[in-house]
Amino acid sequence: MEFQIDKVAELARLNLKPEEKTRLGKDLGAILDYAQKLNTLDTANVAPTSHVLNLENVFRADEVKTSNAAEKALEHAPHRDGDFFKVPKIVQRD
Amino acid sequence: MDLTQLTLKEAIDLAKKDGAQPLLDAFSKRAQALNPKINAFLRFDPAKVEKNTEPGSLHGVPVSIKDNICIDGREVTCASRILAGHVAPYNATVIEKLKKAGAALFGQCNMDEFAFGSSCETSAFGPCKNPWDLTRVPGGSSGGSAAAVAADMTLAALGSDTGGSIRQPAALCGVVGLKPTYGRVSRYGLIAFGSSFDQIGPLTKTVEDAAILTNIISGHDPKDSTSASQNVPDFTQALQRDVEGLRIGLPKEYFIEGIDPEVEKSVRQAAEVYRKLGATIKTVSLPHTEHSVAVYYIVAVAEASSNLGRFDGVEYGLRVPAKDLREMYFETRDQGFGQEAKRRILLGTFVLSAGYYEAYYLKGQKVRTLIRQDFEKAFREVDVILSPTSPTPAFKIGEKTADPLAMYLSDIFTIPANHAGIPAMSVPCGFKTVPGTMGTGSGTCPAGVPGTVELPIGMQLMARPFDEASLFRAGYAFEQEVGIYKKKPKL
Numbered sequence: 001m002e003f004q005i006d007k008v009a010e011l012a013r014l015n016l017k018p019e020e021k022t023r024l025g026k027d028l029g030a031i032l033d034y035a036q037k038l039n040t041l042d043t044a045n046v047a048p049t050s051h052v053l054n055l056e057n058v059f060r061a062d063e064v065k066t067s068n069a070a071e072k073a074l075e076h077a078p079h080r081d082g083d084f085f086k087v088p089k090i091v092q093r094d
Numbered sequence: 095m096d097l098t099q100l101t102l103k104e105a106i107d108l109a110k111k112d113g114a115q116p117l118l119d120a121f122s123k124r125a126q127a128l129n130p131k132i133n134a135f136l137r138f139d140p141a142k143v144e145k146n147t148e149p150g151s152l153h154g155v156p157v158s159i160k161d162n163i164c165i166d167g168r169e170v171t172c173a174s175r176i177l178a179g180h181v182a183p184y185n186a187t188v189i190e191k192l193k194k195a196g197a198a199l200f201g202q203c204n205m206d207e208f209a210f211g212s213s214c215e216t217s218a219f220g221p222c223k224n225p226w227d228l229t230r231v232p233g234g235s236s237g238g239s240a241a242a243v244a245a246d247m248t249l250a251a252l253g254s255d256t257g258g259s260i261r262q263p264a265a266l267c268g269v270v271g272l273k274p275t276y277g278r279v280s281r282y283g284l285i286a287f288g289s290s291f292d293q294i295g296p297l298t299k300t301v302e303d304a305a306i307l308t309n310i311i312s313g314h315d316p317k318d319s320t321s322a323s324q325n326v327p328d329f330t331q332a333l334q335r336d337v338e339g340l341r342i343g344l345p346k347e348y349f350i351e352g353i354d355p356e357v358e359k360s361v362r363q364a365a366e367v368y369r370k371l372g373a374t375i376k377t378v379s380l381p382h383t384e385h386s387v388a389v390y391y392i393v394a395v396a397e398a399s400s401n402l403g404r405f406d407g408v409e410y411g412l413r414v415p416a417k418d419l420r421e422m423y424f425e426t427r428d429q430g431f432g433q434e435a436k437r438r439i440l441l442g443t444f445v446l447s448a449g450y451y452e453a454y455y456l457k458g459q460k461v462r463t464l465i466r467q468d469f470e471k472a473f474r475e476v477d478v479i480l481s482p483t484s485p486t487p488a489f490k491i492g493e494k495t496a497d498p499l500a501m502y503l504s505d506i507f508t509i510p511a512n513h514a515g516i517p518a519m520s521v522p523c524g525f526k527t528v529p530g531t532m533g534t535g536s537g538t539c540p541a542g543v544p545g546t547v548e549l550p551i552g553m554q555l556m557a558r559p560f561d562e563a564s565l566f567r568a569g570y571a572f573e574q575e576v577g578i579y580k581k582k583p584k585l
Contacts (some may be wrong), residue, residue: 002184003440005440006446008447009440011443012399012439012440012443013423013424014427014428014431014436015427015428016436017428020436024433026338027437027499028440028441028444028496029500030499031391031441032441032444034387034388034391034499035391035454037384037388038385038389038457039457039500041382041385041461041464043460043461046461046463047465048460048462048463049459049460049462049466049513051290051320052276052289052290052513052514052515053277053320053322053515054468055319058319058320060316060319062536069183072183072184075181076183076410078407078411078412078413079408079413082494083338085408085409085421087408088415088416088417088418089417089419090418090420090421
């Protein structure tokens with residue numbers, strides 16, 4: 001099938017070079033064609049598996065503990081400003 | 095005596111008496127000499143191997159770690175440019191456990207980028223080579239872990255397995271590789287690929303060594319809510335060299351066209367060994383096997399595309415400067431991810447996107463249920479299922495890179511266990527002799543047949559959820575009977 005590479009790349013936040021688009025589009029079309037074989041199976045009455053352990057909600061005690069995780073995470077940030085990750089402007093002015 | 099040839103068990107016994115330093119020195123020397131050829135370690139600095147003097151059961155011996163498992167204060171890259179330079183701010187739970195048990199963390203192992211691959215060729219830092227034939231792949235994605243163990247560059251290693259990433263490279267490199275039951279080992283600190291599939295496990299020289307490491311890394315972890323609360327037995331107790339009465343199933347769907355005849359022969363001979371040792375062999379059916387690859391490349395890539403959403407240049411790793419935030423996301427991800435990562439992110443994004451979710455993702459999850467039910471039925475008749483690990487021995491570097499689907503299909507026998515969450519182990523069971531490539535410096539040359547190389551073949555054992563003990567029992571009995579593990583690549 002035809003893979004709508006531009007639309008999906010936009011959703012995935014990926015810039016692709018023109019030659020990548022052709023190649024990846026072709027690969028992905030072939031993989032989806034292969035996946036069509038699943039349609040030969042009747043799954044009308046089959047429940048989906050999202051997880052093999054069939055876990056219900058898992059809770060832990062709500063206890064306050066000390067942690068320096070935030071500081072350590074910021075240590076290796078690409079761009080830090082005080083206690084924040086700094087990013088480029090979100091909205092450009094014309 | 096060459097200390098690098100010792101098993102983990104033998105090395106622990108030695109370190110107990112003489113300390114671990116002679117071992118660390120021997121492995122450092124060998125790893126330094128061989129890594130330029132094999133590229134099993136992404137980062138290895140003998141000067142930085144921290145001695146471990148904890149009084150644990152490992153007595154300071156070296157263990158290597160796949161580069162998608164976080165070690166506090168050390169770079170962790172997933173073999174991707176997008177994480178190059180990223181330093182982990184905490185230890186994975188398996189690292190805490192290994193350190194407490196007295197392991198010296200020794201080198202971070204090469205892998206396919208973000209564990210996306212079956213050959214270690216998608217590593218952004220160059221492919222890893224198979225120690226048995228340097229023109230061939232070591233398998234993947236834990237190819238560096240498998241190659242390092244096979245080449246005696248380390249004593250044992252941890253890898254991760256989402257669709258066969260421990261077992262397939264173990265088979266192709268002639269070592270033991272275990273994917274424990276989903277939930278048996280904490281995933282905390284493992285950089286996620288497919289969260290409902292991923293498991294950490296050992297790659298070792300022997301089944302006994304795998305049991306020793308599995309004992310250490312298993313168990314419930316409050317930091318991973320998907321880790322299981324089941325008790326962890328002492329797996330070394332299962333190493334009894336006794337399979338009397340064990341019921342072993344051969345799934346007929348795993349002996350299909352396209353499988354290398356030598357691989358089939360080798361696995362069928364293994365079944366005969368078991369029969370001789372007193373096990374019962376019968377044919378079982380796992381009828382949905384042929385759909386497992388299609389399901390995997392829908393469900394696992396959906397999870398992957400979601401998990402890899404976090405790599406956007408904001409909090410860690412690579413950031414490509416751009417005029418605004420949106421452009422920064424696009425540019426960082428374009429330059430940071432390799433082709434296979436992009437392919438899977440795109441595929442995962444597509445199957446989760448509006449209008450396609452039901453036709454692909456939901457359908458895939460439903461067929462995953464059918465695959466699980468196949469195993470539930472089969473395990474009513476048998477205790478262990480025996481199959482090839484991979485349809486072929488190691489293939490040539492570059493042989494399958496142009497055809498992603500052909501590469502994906504090389505995981506057809508390992509993926510089902512991840513769908514079902516069951517434990518599975520690859521154990522060396524034979525060799526295939528093939529013509530060598532002249533002048534490549536490739537290594538092996540069996541007695542009397544110059545110009546040929548021997549390629550390891552692995553068999554896969556699968557068991558019920560949380561019954562790793564049966565895998566150790568069956569794996570150990572076979573290994574001790576045939577003694578293949580003693581054979582080494584000539585390097």
